[in-house]
Amino acid sequence: MLTQDHILALLQNVKDPEVPVISVLELGVVRHVYVEPDGKAVVTITPTYTGCPAMDVMAADIKKELLDHGVPAVEVKQSLAPAWTTDWITEPGKAKLRAYGIAPPEKTGDIRALKGELPVVPCPQCGSTNTVMLSVFGSTACKALWKCNDCLEPFDQFKCL
Amino acid sequence: MTEQEALFTYLLRLGDDLLILSHRLGEWCGHGPVLEEDIALANRALDHIGEARNIYDHAVKVEGKGRTEDDLAYLRNERQFVNTLLAERPNGDYAHTIVRSFLFDAYHLPLAEALTKSSDEQIAAIAAKAVKEAQYHLKHSSDWLIRFGDGTEESHRRAQQALDEHWTYTGDLFVQDEVHQAMVKASIAPDLNTIKASFDATVDRVMAEATLKRPADGYMMSGGRQGKHSEHLGFLLAEMQYLQRAYPGAQW
Numbered sequence: 147m148l149t150q151d152h153i154l155a156l157l158q159n160v161k162d163p164e165v166p167v168i169s170v171l172e173l174g175v176v177r178h179v180y181v182e183p184d185g186k187a188v189v190t191i192t193p194t195y196t197g198c199p200a201m202d203v204m205a206a207d208i209k210k211e212l213l214d215h216g217v218p219a220v221e222v223k224q225s226l227a228p229a230w231t232t233d234w235i236t237e238p239g240k241a242k243l244r245a246y247g248i249a250p251p252e253k254t255g256d257i258r259a260l261k262g263e264l265p266v267v268p269c270p271q272c273g274s275t276n277t278v279m280l281s282v283f284g285s286t287a288c289k290a291l292w293k294c295n296d297c298l299e300p301f302d303q304f305k306c307l
Numbered sequence: 308m309t310e311q312e313a314l315f316t317y318l319l320r321l322g323d324d325l326l327i328l329s330h331r332l333g334e335w336c337g338h339g340p341v342l343e344e345d346i347a348l349a350n351r352a353l354d355h356i357g358e359a360r361n362i363y364d365h366a367v368k369v370e371g372k373g374r375t376e377d378d379l380a381y382l383r384n385e386r387q388f389v390n391t392l393l394a395e396r397p398n399g400d401y402a403h404t405i406v407r408s409f410l411f412d413a414y415h416l417p418l419a420e421a422l423t424k425s426s427d428e429q430i431a432a433i434a435a436k437a438v439k440e441a442q443y444h445l446k447h448s449s450d451w452l453i454r455f456g457d458g459t460e461e462s463h464r465r466a467q468q469a470l471d472e473h474w475t476y477t478g479d480l481f482v483q484d485e486v487h488q489a490m491v492k493a494s495i496a497p498d499l500n501t502i503k504a505s506f507d508a509t510v511d512r513v514m515a516e517a518t519l520k521r522p523a524d525g526y527m528m529s530g531g532r533q534g535k536h537s538e539h540l541g542f543l544l545a546e547m548q549y550l551q552r553a554y555p556g557a558q559w
């Protein structure tokens with residue numbers, strides 16, 4: 147029978163469908179993993195944004211990954227409380243975001259970050275701090291759109307939440 | 308009216324505001340003035356619809372009659388919707404759309420903050436998520452309103468006109484009838500006077516920066532909470548509910 151550790155290792159293969167370099171574990175949406183005596187895995191996930199269309203895809207991907215690897219039954223539950231925060235994105239997760247070209251979120255302890263009023267977001271391409279926000283809503287609800295004034299590339303920033 | 312019935316009605320009010328406004332914002336999809344705004348409105352619509360779904364999901368459980376969130380969204384008639392009149396106001400030009408969202412955000416953010424302390428645990432959990440998103444919404448609409456008001460003569464004129472036209476519909480946000488009083492008594496909902504104070508402070512702050520004039524609190528339209536709507540809601544529902552009405556039970 148697969149243990150909780152096996153399940154966690156498999157979940158590392160399940161990526162965020164909108165940012166396919168970061169796993170659901172690194173994104174911090176997996177809140178609880180439990181294996182019942184009959185081998186059924188119960189995975190609890192929490193939504194990033196309430197209307198995030200990726201949540202249903204993530205739930206389906208989690209099911210598929212586990213079922214494909216010999217877990218006899220899988221249930222994916224959703225919980226709302228406590229509310230997801232970008233602080234739950236792991237440090238390796240943040241490094242992967244940056245390498246993918248997305249500026250990772252600051253800690254929510256910085257109140258300006260939480261209000262979307264960060265003075266400086268470094269460009270993930272060239273590291274320049276000479277950047278400007280173009281729109282607080284980027285390609286998805288969780289990202290803002292920025293532009294680098296030095297390398298002239300636009301980039302996404304994972305907003306603090 | 309039992310407390311359960313009042314709670315169900317209250318949840319419908321919360322959910323209907325968000326669903327109807329999200330539909331209006333969705334109407335801009337592909338028509339935004341610039342690409343970034345097109346995307347911003349679609350994202351805001353998604354946030355609203357996500358919150359509405361959570362609220363409806365809770366509402367059908369409170370009601371306990373086996374209905375689903377989709378039944379609430381697609382199979383109720385005009386008179387059964389209890390959204391505030393402001394939410395159904397037509398999009399108009401971009402100033403009208405931004406002002407409508409700004410007025411709603413100035414109400415929605417303090418409401419969500421207060422609801423995080425609701426005695427109803429599910430409402431509190433939904434609100435805790437909504438608060439974070441509502442901060443971004445208010446920032447987005449305020450930034451644009453300031454840009455319009457403090458922009459060109461034309462943008463200032465249009466923003467002021469939108470404000471004057473929408474203003475009479477803001478009174479409907481703060482109506483405290485029997486249902487609402489029952490919710491306040493049960494510590495489920497806040498006294499709307501406290502939300503109004505926060506709304507007023509936000510409006511005054513942004514008006515000052517936008518060099519716009521706050522309209523006088525004269526006659527206020529009301530009736531949304533009782534299902535008495537403007538002529539616009541029927542058209543909106545006809546479009547939103549078309550598929551489910553034409554093909555009952557259709558699923559994606």
Ligand SMILES: [Zn+2]
Pocket residue numbers: 269270271272273274294295296297298299
């Ligand atoms: Zn750069």
